[in-house]
Amino acid sequence: MGLKARMWILFILISIIHAGGILIFIKGFLLKRSVVLKNNTCHVDFTMKVDNHEEEGCWMHRRFQKAIVIIIDALRFDFAYYNTSIIKGQELPFENKLKIIHEKLIHSPQKSRLYRFIADPPTTTLQRLKGLTTGSLPTFVDAGSNFASSEITEDNIIDQLRRQQKSIVQMGDDTWEGLFPNRFIRSYPFPSFNVKDLHTVDNGIIKNLIPELKKSGWDMLIAHFLGVDHCGHRFGPYHPVMGEKLTQMNDVLRSVIKTMDNDTVLFVLGDHGMTRTGDHGGDSKDEVDAALFVYSPSKLTETVAPKLEDSPSVSQIDLVPTMSLLLGVPVPFSNLGMIIPELFDHGPWAQAGTSEVKQVFHKIKALRLNAHQVKEYLHAYSLISEDFPKHQYKDLNTLFSLSENELQRLIMNIYHNGEHEDLLSRLEKLETNYKSYLTNVRGMCQGIWAKFDTTSMSLGLFLTCFSIGITVFQLFHTNSQERFEVAFWTSTAVSGWSSAFVAVLWFSLMEAKTAIMLGTMFFGFSIILIVGFIIYKLMMARGSEQSSTPSLSGYFSIHGICAILITFMYFCGFFSNSYVVFEDSMSSFLLQSLLWIQSTFIYAQQCGTEPSKQISEKKRAKFDIFRTLTNRKMKPLYLALTFNLCVRLSMNFRACREEQWTCETSSFLLPLSSFTDSIPLKNARYFFSVIAIILPSIGLRWFLKHYGNLNGKSLLVLSTKYCIPIGMLFIALYWALQALPPQVLDSLPVTRLFPRIVYVANLITIVAVFVNPLSIYILPKATMESHYEPTAKISNNIIPQMYNQMKDSLNELSENEHKTTNGAETSDDVELPVVYGLATVYSSAMIIFTAAVTEILYLLLGDGVAASLSLALCNIFIGLEMYTCWKCWMKDTSWDVPWSVIVLWGLMSSQYFFATGHQATVPTIKWEAAFTGFHGDFESHILPGLLIHLNTFASEVLVSLTLPLILCWPLFRTSRYSIRKGSSDNWNEGADKGELVLIENSVQFQLCVFKLGLGYVLFHAVKLLGSMLAAAVLRRHLMVWKIFAPRFIFQSVSFITIYVVVIMSVGLMQHVHSHLGGWLNRLEKTK
């Protein structure tokens, strides 16, 4: 087993422990509510036997025969509410468009009601539909499964209706089909995923709605419109298209109302609202405040209508019991909602309208049924789970039996004495009691379903700490092969056994008590650690002669300690809600601080290394501002300034979190088509973005040409030469199309063609890198003379490397005098071939690969924020140059990358996560990325998931990919320095070989690449631990679901992404390494 294999085993073992830690933690943290699989039937013991409704309903006499449910997705309350104070012509696009609602409220106050319809977060459509049909409260874990909607198994109103032989017709959003397969007698599903498509679903419904309404044979008709929601996602509520969409909805409602008969009730509702930017998913007021409009052509309620301005609030889960009892079917078993009482005070069959007592009594009957149903559910739930706090549960039961007894007394009273004067007030008191019972139950349930499994959480945390421990241990033992071996056996043994132990623990003791679990865990891990320690000591003793002590200089130098402090500060930031909210500012502050510490350190180092003679000479010389400023010593400071500038500029691309109330949305985040009023601004932004993405590709070309990696006709060279510019061209064209009005854009087939060309072009490049990553070129021998002359002339542009150079060093023939920069010049061996591009053979492969990936990321990020990625590239370049400077002034030829440089890379990836328009919240996820190049009717969710993922973690992917460049860059860049200085001051002997030194010291290469990758992963693992620990410690915090839980989830996904990308880039380095080795061998043989 070679060094390489061992490295991979360690990488994989550590990743297994990390993944295990994350998964186990998630299991304990994002708990699911237990599902009670029980259904309510007509024959329950709490329905009054005397009250037999037979055909006219189950628990209660039904009020309506048919119901029309129109869901306008994302119908915010203020979309439905008519604001009379707004002057006509000055309303915003979403204001005062649903005029029909206003007309009905004014002209038929007892036949219509408008409510604020409060959603329980998460405000995603799937979660809302579950709540709207089952009446249950959502748990956080459901939020993640939005795209994998599965059939609802809990009792729900659809199944209740079907059990009473009612027929349901559904049209619109196809999510319903997934939730309730085969439940509808007729359905007209339309795809819901394509948020760019504003019309397909709505037009499909409109075509079928009225004909369906006129048909007989249905009892409930559900129409789910998506246009308003999609318009919000695409343009936001302030766009004129929103006005058109709402006007269209107004027309739909008007024609629906026209067809209604007296026995039909209409519910128009939004499943959630939307933010100012048109997104939803969180729990801000704008997202939670939906609208509910109830209407019937016959009298709905006896209650006097409230003033229009103060529409009452009802919860979304209240819809289920209300609808059930109005239609005379049992309330679903798991419902926790409360009926809307005022809709139950009018009962024409019971002459409830005749007296106030009868009205209240009728209401109480409905409330009582509701309370009984909830009580049954609590009882069933308490049998399968011990979640409910005992005293609270008992208090609720007491309140319930008090109300029941009072009701019995009242009924007896009426029976014996008839209506008497204090009857009404007693009835009203009873009504309040039932209401408060139902409200308190909901409160208790909301409290307990945020209950955590602390055993799993602590095990998850422990595993994360454990793998961080192994990583640190391994990092300290990677400075020599012997030490690596010793640590390898220890780490493998310890981590292998612990994974097995945890797996066994998990499956055998999952149901056991916390104490037993923790005890076994503690005991097991102690044994594993002790055995690991013994192995370590034995191995150390055996190889004590060779193994040297670890060099800690990289970690405990001044900048190293500063970097550790900065990592620690980042770690601590996760524990404060305001730090997490303003993490974008925090990460850029820490990044800039670390950079200045480094550049000051390099500057100080330079002054320290300067010979005293020169200093005294300089002191004598007059102070010359120009000379001071152009001094090479100033380079790190200039680099740092440019770096700072880039970071500052990148802040313009940040998105706003809802909690950052002073933040204003950057105009880079708006779609190009929304610049409707300013054409010059539109053009300026477009050309700015295009130039921003073209500049790096010019840089790439120049770099490859300069180092001779762009010669020949290999697949890699050709694809770099042609595919990358073609990709750029089509990105620019695609962005130009974005400026078109959306209606025109949707009908153009090229909107999908252009991005696909970009994907294909870059995939070709990526494949080319994997097929043959060597972008080197052997000058043909026969034509050597003719080719040689021009090469010499442009020797500044192309550094050819003579094969004999590395052959010499391979054979350790140091007396060979042929070495010069341009090789062939002094060579008397004419047979030797000239090879271009060897000095940058590793980095060119890395850079070409990165370029192809970056181009795809540009495309996915879109024309607004793509420019920010170019700033990231600029920062990476400066970081590399700075590190090279550092190496030169330190005269450091070791390949050990200091900890502080790794932390710099880590902080850059965090910084640009925010600077590419992202935040760690659900509403800021850019769903539209899934439609770059695709229409949206996806078969599976893998591809759209991947595209959204790449968009979200673009910065992590890019920065982590360039990680191995830290190792390579100084190798060929310092060669320039030392050569310029001449051989007299040649501190770096291997400098003129560039990256070829890597192949000469294969063992050291493997160790350094491994160490670099592992160190980088360590930084992110510390961040992961921070967010995990914060979520665990602050799980009772008010803001846990809003701030800490999403932060932890984003961090774990980003960590996994980074781990994968690091493995990819390390793998690519080794791929180049083995290819180069093979190439050298073949060359050897041909000679």
Ligand SMILES: [Zn+2]
């Ligand atoms: Zn929705």
Ligand SMILES: [Zn+2]
């Ligand atoms: Zn939506």
